[in-house]
Amino acid sequence: MAAGAIVLPVSEARRPSSGFLADAAYRIRRDPPTVAALAVFGVLVLLAVAADLLADHVFRWSFTKQSILDSYSKPSLAEPAFWLGTDQLGRSQIVRLLYAARVSLFIGVFGAVVSLVIGVLAGISAGYFRGWWDDVVVWVVTTLNSIPQLFLLIIVGALFTFPPPIFAIFLGLLGWLGIANLARGQTFALREREYVLAARTIGASPTRVMARHIFPNLAPLMIILAMTDIGNVILAESALSYLGFGIQPPVPSWGNMLTGASQFISRGPWLLYPPGTLIFVTVLCLYLIGDGLRDALDPRLRGQIEAKR
């Protein structure tokens, strides 16, 4: 058994290639875990987008509506809004979960985009220009890596209060280190290729070389990292919100819903399961999609990214 060798399934080896994206889509369709993860994630996104509609027409209960008489109702099928029970203020758990999904997914995606942009820009430019700029980037990355992430997050969370979009940018500002490292390493190798030399010989500017000749080679890797990064940002957001330094009530997030639930752990144990399960399932789907995309976009990357997590 030769390790590292890529053995294509027979069906695939026989199939004529039909373009990069079509090939990738073909491989994803034949990968049940990825298809399942995509389906579950798609449903979650749809539910989050439809939160207003569902709250108005199905549950008939807004996410801020309180009903003290119904506080700590156990989950019951009697009324749709009480399917997952109510919290200490008698708010509908299921409606709040839907709105929290919106907040958590938005922050995850937005934060990941921010860290992807910074990571790619810093990584490629450091790898391409080298010299003092590379030293600066490496120094910043090493320094930020030397502060345990949650300690940094909590000190900022304690001293500043951010509205959700700024909070997402802030989480993105801390998540780009791994992306930059990977982009920098790949650029080191890519900049020595003949086509880069050819482009430079005919007078292409550094910006053009980086954007047109180096970045496209990194793009599949970056798409894969983006998926895992959304998951990582959601995990960081929920942990910070749980500790009380992230998304502030009354805006619900899966993390801060657990803060209230954990203070009265024996009063309403049913409040503890759903938010955590949703975080877990969402992040699990994103990681699985990332894994599936890696195999679909570039099977050679197997193992390279595993070391990253």
Next chain:
Amino acid sequence: MGRFIARRLVQAIPTLLGVLVITFLLTRLSPADPVTLAFGGDPTVTAEDKNGLREALGLNEPLYVQFWVWATRVARLDFGSSFFYHRPVLQLLFERVPNSLQLSLLALVLTVVIGVPLGALAAFNRGKAIDHAVRVFSVAGHAIPTFWFGLMFVLVLGVQLRWFPIGSMNAIGKDADVLDRAWHLVGPVFVLAISGIAGLPRILRTEMLEVIAQDYVRTARGKGLGERAVVARHVLRNALIPVVTLFGGILGIFFSGSLIVETVFNWPGLGRLTYEAALSKDYPMLQAAVLIASTLLILSYILRDIAYAWADPRVQFR
């Protein structure tokens, strides 16, 4: 070897400097006024008192002067005294550091004890059910939020089944009881270790598959060495070397995780102290906690590099 260690220590200086600058800037740029916080909302405080303290703390000086004054005090290990406890910060922190190290080191041991066999099992059963099971466990272990996993542990095994205590380090009146301490350690250590236990097998598996394909493994088999000896002496030993480099990163995750685990399990360590300092906006305490946690992490990176160089004779001491 001595020169190698000295070099690594010198290389840590700019990193440490960066951490100092970040910590300083974050606390100075914050909109909250440290003088108001230091008095803690005492109604008898006059504007003159505030100005006096502002002058005493040097807050009227330009930023770079403030940084210099603060950095030289930190260099002498003087972090000031806590706004909340009114005691020297360093003393408070050093009382807690051993409790946190206890958690992190035990979590590291647990990671190795569970992670190495799992990774080896997966590698030797490549493509079989065990391999897939380990893969699923790995991804799931990464995706589970640590704080929620801790809450579930407390709720199910602590509150509902009453198998484990739900917080603190010892039962009341049993401060010196080792067994009681071990019983209290199970939850926090296991919850803290889960990300490491999930991560290690995947990387070890990749490394082992690479080593198994090497010529020297074939030679060892060819000369008639038993399978067990091949695995122990050739495969595992070589595959574990790169895994050592992981320990630095894993310890970093554990330091971060300790903040959450110590809060969930009510464990009196550095993480919980930092969390409480953040709640009460205790500036000196926050600064010192971040600096000490970062220094511990930088030291563990250096230790990792030394261990790596020591374990792998091919690494040149540069």
